[in-house]
Amino acid sequence: MEALRQYVFSIVAASMISGVVMGFLQGGTVKELLKLICGLFLAFMIISPLHQLDLSDFAIPGETEKQTGQDIAAEGKELAEEAIADIIKAETEAYILDKAAQLNVELEVEVTVSMDDPPLPMAVSLSGSISPYARRRLEAILTDEIGIPKENQAWTG
Amino acid sequence: MRYIVLTMLFLLAMAQPVSALEITAPEVPEGGAELMPEDTSSFGDSLLELVQKAIRAIRPDLAEASRICVAVIAAVLMIALLQSISGSVKTVSEYAGTAAVGAILLGSAGSMIRLGAETVTQISDYGKLLLPVMTTAMAAQGGITSSAALYTGTAVFNAFLTGLISGLLVPMTYLFLALAAANCATGEELLKRIRDMVKNAVSWCLKTILTVFTTYMGITGVVSGTTDAVTLKATKMTISSVVPVVGGILSDASEAVLVSAGLVKNAAGIYGILAILAVFLGPFLQIGVHYLLLKATAAVSGIFGSKRMTELIGDFSSAMGLLLAMTGSACLLLLISTVCFMKGVG
Numbered sequence: 001m002e003a004l005r006q007y008v009f010s011i012v013a014a015s016m017i018s019g020v021v022m023g024f025l026q027g028g029t030v031k032e033l034l035k036l037i038c039g040l041f042l043a044f045m046i047i048s049p050l051h052q053l054d055l056s057d058f059a060i061p062g063e064t065e066k067q068t069g070q071d072i073a074a075e076g077k078e079l080a081e082e083a084i085a086d087i088i089k090a091e092t093e094a095y096i097l098d099k100a101a102q103l104n105v106e107l108e109v110e111v112t113v114s115m116d117d118p119p120l121p122m123a124v125s126l127s128g129s130i131s132p133y134a135r136r137r138l139e140a141i142l143t144d145e146i147g148i149p150k151e152n153q154a155w156t157g
Numbered sequence: 158m159r160y161i162v163l164t165m166l167f168l169l170a171m172a173q174p175v176s177a178l179e180i181t182a183p184e185v186p187e188g189g190a191e192l193m194p195e196d197t198s199s200f201g202d203s204l205l206e207l208v209q210k211a212i213r214a215i216r217p218d219l220a221e222a223s224r225i226c227v228a229v230i231a232a233v234l235m236i237a238l239l240q241s242i243s244g245s246v247k248t249v250s251e252y253a254g255t256a257a258v259g260a261i262l263l264g265s266a267g268s269m270i271r272l273g274a275e276t277v278t279q280i281s282d283y284g285k286l287l288l289p290v291m292t293t294a295m296a297a298q299g300g301i302t303s304s305a306a307l308y309t310g311t312a313v314f315n316a317f318l319t320g321l322i323s324g325l326l327v328p329m330t331y332l333f334l335a336l337a338a339a340n341c342a343t344g345e346e347l348l349k350r351i352r353d354m355v356k357n358a359v360s361w362c363l364k365t366i367l368t369v370f371t372t373y374m375g376i377t378g379v380v381s382g383t384t385d386a387v388t389l390k391a392t393k394m395t396i397s398s399v400v401p402v403v404g405g406i407l408s409d410a411s412e413a414v415l416v417s418a419g420l421v422k423n424a425a426g427i428y429g430i431l432a433i434l435a436v437f438l439g440p441f442l443q444i445g446v447h448y449l450l451l452k453a454t455a456a457v458s459g460i461f462g463s464k465r466m467t468e469l470i471g472d473f474s475s476a477m478g479l480l481l482a483m484t485g486s487a488c489l490l491l492l493i494s495t496v497c498f499m500k501g502v503g
Contacts, residue, residue, distance in 0.1 A: 007332070008334070011332075011335045012339050015342060016339070019248070019252075019343030019344075043347065046351060062309075065309045065313050066305075066309045068309075069292060070305045072289045072296070073295075075293055077297065083414045084410045084414050087413060087414070091406040095402065095406070118411070145402040145403075
């Protein structure tokens with residue numbers, strides 16, 4: 001800012017000096033010549049500091065911003081997938097509990113959801129007392145309706 | 158009763174994760190905190206409240222600017238009297254007039270230029286915080302390609318414009334004022350031409366950047382929006398091809414998250430727009446008041462003052478106009494970007 005102040009003052013001072021010099025002369029060739037010299041002097045005062053201008057401060061950015069944008073967008077996508085996975089887990093567990101209740105069985109259910117795109121139920125662990133008939137029915141529901149293969153169904157209790 | 162309230166609070170707390178996404182707009186910066194409305198649920202009401210607060214806050218500046226303008230008119234009047242009494246001291250009186258008007262206006266112009274530059278920086282800094290929030294929300298809504306492209310474009314233009322304003326355009330405004338003062342004192346034609354060139358260069362820079370930015374945002378919105386729409390359609394087809402029960406659950410879950418992301422994005426966008434305006438509006442009105450009063454002062458001075466002095470006052474007004482253009486451009490850039498993010502997936 002100090003350099004800028006100096007620059008502004010130098011232009012004002014230079015133009016005032018030129019004005020005073022021009023004011024003392026009456027006319028003729030000498031005045032014309034002085035007018036040219038004063039004009040050149042002013043032009044030099046205005047243009048001379050421009051070569052010191054540091055253009056690196058406002059260099060066009062690009063690659064970093066592009067990468068950051070892609071990273072943030074990927075985070076957003078991941079956030080949405082996690083939210084979808086949470087809902088799928090809760091809804092699937094509710095569905096299984098509902099089917100178990102229809103068979104008069106009380107169970108505790110824990111569904112594991114894959115983090116693929118789209119996220120799907122991949123495994124389940126069930127605990128509670130259950131008759132062989134009800135278990136066969138529930139296994140069929142888990143395999144056919146929810147798509148969890150038999151080897152990924154863990155039964156305890 | 159206490160149990161009912163506690164149960165309701167518990168249920169409300171449990172209901173929170175159903176909104177699925179917790180993305181909020183960054184808090185309004187200190188500069189705009191005073192003007193920011195308490196309740197931002199209704200955009201129209203909030204905007205009205207914001208404008209009312211800004212207009213109320215401008216009153217002290219209006220009085221200060223009026224005092225400065227009266228002082229300028231008095232100085233021009235005295236110089237005009239001096240010139241009419243003795244024609245032989247015309248050059249001296251022009252110098253004296255320039256010095257008087259310059260001394261009166263330079264202080265306020267300097268503080269307005271600093272205010273303008275600070276406002277641009279504050280808007281830009283807030284934009285750096287708001288952009289990732291909008292990008293995340295838009296990506297969660299399915300606009301992965303669009304959000305990344307919009308983020309890149311806005312971040313690049315925001316950084317470039319802020320750097321350009323603080324590194325080049327603000328110094329050029331000082332240069333413009335120096336040339337105007339020198340031209341007023343000497344009447345040198347060269348100075349006048351360079352002064353006009355500086356003014357045109359600043360306006361041209363701002364206009365070009367905004368035009369290029371708007372074009373970029375328009376084209377990017379269409380191109381990447383189409384890509385995202387195709388991806389979303391493909392995802393929906395994948396969902397419908399999975400096991401019926403899971404397909405239904407998956408479809409409902411995706412819909413819930415998309416709607417939730419849309420709501421979150423909208424809320425963050427509205428808050429962001431209001432926050433940007435809260436930062437921008439106060440300084441913009443302050444500079445605007447100086448701009449208009451200086452224009453009026455130049456008109457009044459034109460009646461009895463010399464042509465050069467009237468021109469100098471007009472130039473100070475033009476410098477305020479350039480500042481308005483700079484702050485306005487920085488604000489408009491972020492507003493356009495936020496609206497593009499809010500528009501959603503094409």
